[in-house]
Amino acid sequence: MSVSTKPGKGFYVIAVLALLWELMGVVSFLLQDRMATTEAQIALQAQSPAWINLLYALAVFSGALGALLLVMRRRAAALLFLLSFIAAALQFGGVFAFTDALALLGGSSVVFPVIVVLVGIALWLYARRCASRGWLR
Numbered sequence: 663m664s665v666s667t668k669p670g671k672g673f674y675v676i677a678v679l680a681l682l683w684e685l686m687g688v689v690s691f692l693l694q695d696r697m698a699t700t701e702a703q704i705a706l707q708a709q710s711p712a713w714i715n716l717l718y719a720l721a722v723f724s725g726a727l728g729a730l731l732l733v734m735r736r737r738a739a740a741l742l743f744l745l746s747f748i749a750a751a752l753q754f755g756g757v758f759a760f761t762d763a764l765a766l767l768g769g770s771s772v773v774f775p776v777i778v779v780l781v782g783i784a785l786w787l788y789a790r791r792c793a794s795r796g797w798l799r
Contacts, residue, residue, distance in 0.1 A: 667796035669735070680785050681729035684746075687722035687778075694718075702766040709761050717753035721746050725782065732789055737798040740789035747782025754779065 690697065698704050728742030754775035757763050763771055792798050 669792065669795075669797040673792065673797060674733070676788065677729065677733045680788075681726070681733055683781065684722065684726040684729040688726050691718055691722045706757075706761055706763055706766050710757065711760060714753055714756045714760070717749045717756065721749035721753055721782075724749065725785070728785070728789065732785075732792070732798075735792075735798050737793050739798060740786060740793055743782065743786035743789050747779060747786055750775075750782050751779050 694707070698707050724742045725746035728739045728746055731739035731742060757775070758772070789798070
């Protein structure tokens, strides 16, 4: 009995949802200056070091490329998801360690970054599993 290296429909649903999630991150990065509407958000952007924005760019663009490669069933998707979630974790860690984010935005500002990093880890693990099953070339 042969093992199929063709993924089921569920794979494509997850891959497309991952791509949409990652593209929302890209849009958020590109529009971040326009999205800062409160005084606290504007102050936070002003005090953020440039390397935090570089990590933000690396996280969203490597994640989007990883998701696109997942849709295309390419093995490199796993590596790009790994890079993306590490960059996101470092970026959010930097935001909270080197700015007044908690004081300016409150404790609830930690929730979304945690979700982003957890989704990043899940996408990396999923891509690794897909690769091990032979679904990615």
